[in-house]
Amino acid sequence: MLQRFFRKYDTTDIVMWLIGAALAVIVIYGAARTLAVGKYSSDVWRDFIIFGLAQGSVYALIALGYTLVYGILFMINFAHGEVFTGGVFTAYFVAVALANSGFSDEHWILSLLILLAVAVVVSMSVAVLLERIAYRPLRNAPRLVPLITAIGASFFLQYTYRGLYGSGVKTYPDIKQLSGTWVFFGIRILRTQAVVIVASVVLMVGLYIYVQRTKAGKAMRAVAEDKEAAALMGIDVDRVIVNTFALGGALAGAAGILYAMLFKQVNAFMGFIPGIKAFTAAVLGGIGNVPGAMLGGLFLGIVESLGPSLVLDGLGIRSPYQLKDAIAFLMLVLVLIFRPTGILGERLSEKKA
Amino acid sequence: MALLELENVHSYYGNIHALKGISLTVEEGEVVTLIGANGAGKSTTLKTISGILQPRQGVVRLEGRNLTEYKAHEIVSQGVIQVPEGRRIFSRLSVRENLEMGAFTRKDTAGIKADMEKVFTLFPRLLERENQVAGTLSGGEQQMLATGRGLMARPRILLMDEPSMGLAPVLVDLIFDTIKELNEEGMTILLVEQNALLALDVADRGYVLETGTIVLAGSAKELRENPQVKEAYLGG
Ligand SMILES: Nc1ncnc2c1ncn2[C@@H]1O[C@H](COP(=O)(O)OP(=O)(O)O)[C@@H](O)[C@H]1O
Ligand SMILES: [Mg+2]
Numbered sequence: 001m002l003q004r005f006f007r008k009y010d011t012t013d014i015v016m017w018l019i020g021a022a023l024a025v026i027v028i029y030g031a032a033r034t035l036a037v038g039k040y041s042s043d044v045w046r047d048f049i050i051f052g053l054a055q056g057s058v059y060a061l062i063a064l065g066y067t068l069v070y071g072i073l074f075m076i077n078f079a080h081g082e083v084f085t086g087g088v089f090t091a092y093f094v095a096v097a098l099a100n101s102g103f104s105d106e107h108w109i110l111s112l113l114i115l116l117a118v119a120v121v122v123s124m125s126v127a128v129l130l131e132r133i134a135y136r137p138l139r140n141a142p143r144l145v146p147l148i149t150a151i152g153a154s155f156f157l158q159y160t161y162r163g164l165y166g167s168g169v170k171t172y173p174d175i176k177q178l179s180g181t182w183v184f185f186g187i188r189i190l191r192t193q194a195v196v197i198v199a200s201v202v203l204m205v206g207l208y209i210y211v212q213r214t215k216a217g218k219a220m221r222a223v224a225e226d227k228e229a230a231a232l233m234g235i236d237v238d239r240v241i242v243n244t245f246a247l248g249g250a251l252a253g254a255a256g257i258l259y260a261m262l263f264k265q266v267n268a269f270m271g272f273i274p275g276i277k278a279f280t281a282a283v284l285g286g287i288g289n290v291p292g293a294m295l296g297g298l299f300l301g302i303v304e305s306l307g308p309s310l311v312l313d314g315l316g317i318r319s320p321y322q323l324k325d326a327i328a329f330l331m332l333v334l335v336l337i338f339r340p341t342g343i344l345g346e347r348l349s350e351k352k353a
Numbered sequence: 354m355a356l357l358e359l360e361n362v363h364s365y366y367g368n369i370h371a372l373k374g375i376s377l378t379v380e381e382g383e384v385v386t387l388i389g390a391n392g393a394g395k396s397t398t399l400k401t402i403s404g405i406l407q408p409r410q411g412v413v414r415l416e417g418r419n420l421t422e423y424k425a426h427e428i429v430s431q432g433v434i435q436v437p438e439g440r441r442i443f444s445r446l447s448v449r450e451n452l453e454m455g456a457f458t459r460k461d462t463a464g465i466k467a468d469m470e471k472v473f474t475l476f477p478r479l480l481e482r483e484n485q486v487a488g489t490l491s492g493g494e495q496q497m498l499a500t501g502r503g504l505m506a507r508p509r510i511l512l513m514d515e516p517s518m519g520l521a522p523v524l525v526d527l528i529f530d531t532i533k534e535l536n537e538e539g540m541t542i543l544l545v546e547q548n549a550l551l552a553l554d555v556a557d558r559g560y561v562l563e564t565g566t567i568v569l570a571g572s573a574k575e576l577r578e579n580p581q582v583k584e585a586y587l588g589g
Contacts, residue, residue, distance in 0.1 A: 234429030
C-alpha cells in the first residue's frame with residue numbers, strides 16, 4: 001500500500017505537498033486566531049478590502065503590459081516598471097505647476113485628465129522606444145538575451161530618471177476635492193480610492209473590448225498565435241508589436257497617475273516594486289492571459305492588504321504591515337512552484353518564440 | 354504577360370541552398386501544380402513568392418511588378434495570398450474572426466461581407482461553426498477555413514500548399530472539388546501537392562520539382578503520361 005503510493009509520487013511531490021499543507025495550516029491558524037481575538041471591526045475589514053481593490057487595480061493595469069507583451073513576443077519586459085515610472089514621474093512636474101498656478105484647485109477633473117495624458121504619452125513613448133532600440137534588434141536572438149537586455153534597460157532608465165529629475169522622493173500635491181470620503185450604497189469610501197477603482201475598471205473594460213472586438217485587437221491575437229501566418233494574411237507584424245508595447249505603456253502611464261493618487265510619493269526607482277508585483281499578478285493570472293492579469297492584480301492587491309492583519313497578526317508577529325511586500329513575493333514563489341500556469345493561463349515554458 | 358512569373362529564383366535557409374534557379378509561370382485563370390517529393394522545395398517556392406523568404410537571386414513578378422521589393426504583408430495587398438501548409442489557422446480566434454483576418458488588408462466593408470457569405474455558401478460547415486473557436490474544428494473543417502480565409506483576401510492568385518495533407522479521402526475530394534469550382538469561376542491557383550495524381554487531375558499544367566530544381570514541365574496530360582512521373586509520383 002505505502003510502497004505503491006511512493007512509486008506513484010516521487011519525494012519532491014510529497015515534500016511539496018507537505019510544504020503546501022503546512023502553509024495552509026499556518027494561514028488558517030493565523031486567520032482563526034485574529035478573528036477569535038476580534039481586534040478589528042467589520043468596518044476595518046471592509047476598508048482593507050477596498051484599499052486592496054484599489055491597489056490591486058493599479059497592479060492589474062501594470063500587469064496587462066507584461067501579459068500583452070509576453071503574449072506576443074514570449075518575453076518578459078523587465079523594464080516595464082520603468083515604463084510606469086517615466087509617466088508618473090514626468091507628470092509630477094506638471095502636477096506641481098498646475099497646483100502652483102491654482103489651476104488644479106479650480107478645475108481638478110481637467111487637471112487630472114492633463115496629468116493622465118502626460119503620463120500616458122510619456123510611458124507609451126518609453127515603451128515604444130524600448131521596443132525599437134533594445135528589443136527589436138534581438139528579435140531572433142536566444143531568449144535569455146532580450147531578458148538580460150531588459151534588466152539593463154531597466155537600470156538605464158532608473159538612472160536616467162534620477163539624472164533628469166533628481167534623486168529625492170517627491171510628493172504629489174493633494175487634490176482638495178478628493179480628500180475625504182463618498183458614500184455609495186451606505187458604504188463609506190475614500191474618494192481617491194473610489195476614483196482609482198472606477199478609472200481602472202473603465203480602462204480594463206476598454207482594453208478587453210479593444211482586444212476582443214476591434215480589427216487591431218484581433219490582429220494582435222492573430223500575431224500572438226502565429227506571426228508567419230499573420231504576415232501571410234497581410235498583417236504588418238512589426239506594427240502590431242509596436243502597438244502592443246504602446247498599449248502596455250499607455251496602461252502603465254495611467255496606472256502611474258492612479259498610483260500617485262493612492263500613495264502620493266514618486267522617485268526614480270519607484271517602479272521596481274510595483275513592477276515586480278504586477279509581474280507576480282500576471283503570472284498568478286497566467287501570463288499571456290488578459291483577464292488573468294486583471295484577476296491576478298486584484299487578487300494580489302487584496303491579499304497584500306488583508307494578509308498582514310488577517311494572518312500575520314494572528315500569528316503574533318509584531319509589525320505585520322512591514323511584511324506586506326514579503327507576502328507578494330512569497331506568492332510569486334508559491335505560484336511558480338505549485339501552479340506555474342497561473343489561475344487561468346498556460347505554462348510559462350509551453351509556448352516557444 | 355503571365356500573371357505570376359518566377360525567373361531564376363534562388364532561395365536559402367542560412368547556408369542551405371533550397372531553391373536553385375526556379376523559373377515558372379502561371380497564366381490568368383489557370384490551375385498550375387507544383388509536384389515533388391518531401392523536401393523538394395515546394396513550400397520554399399511558395400514562401401519566396403509570399404515574401405516570407407527573400408530570394409538571394411532572381412525575381413518574382415506579378416503582372417510585371419517585382420514582388421521581391423515588397424514585404425510579406427504588402428504582398429497580400431498586391432493580390433497574392435497563401436493557404437499555408439498545415440492550415441495555420443488561428444486556433445484561438447473564432448471561425449468568423451479567422452475569415453476577417455483573411456480580409457485584413459481590405460477596406461470595402463460591403464465587399465468583405467459579400468465574400469464572407471460566399472465562403473459560407475462554399476463551406477456551409479463553417480457557417481454552422483461561425484462563432485466557435487477555430488481550434489475545435491476537425492482537420493477537414495480547418496482546411497475549409499484556411500481556404501476560405503485565403504479567399505477573403507479576394508486575391509488575384511491563390512497559393513495552396515498541400516491542401517490534401519492529413520485529410521480523409523472524402524474530405525480530400527471535397528477540397529479538390531472546391532478547387533475546380535473556384536477555378537471555373539475564374540480563380541487562378543498555384544497548387545503545391547505531394548499527391549501528384551490528384552493535383553494533375555485538377556491542374557492545367559504542372560512542374561516537377563526535385564531538390565530545388567525544376568526537372569520537368571508540361572501540360573497535366575503530358576505529365577500524367579510521362580514514364581518518369583508515373584514511376585516516381587504516380588505509383589508506377
Ligand atoms: N526553416 C528551415 N530551415 C532550414 N531548412 C529548411 C527550412 N525549411 C525547409 N528547409 C529545407 O529546405 C528544403 C526544401 O524544403 P520545403 O520547401 O519545405 O520542401 P517541400 O515543401 O517540398 O516538402 C528541405 O531540404 C528542407 O529541409
Ligand atoms: Mg512543404
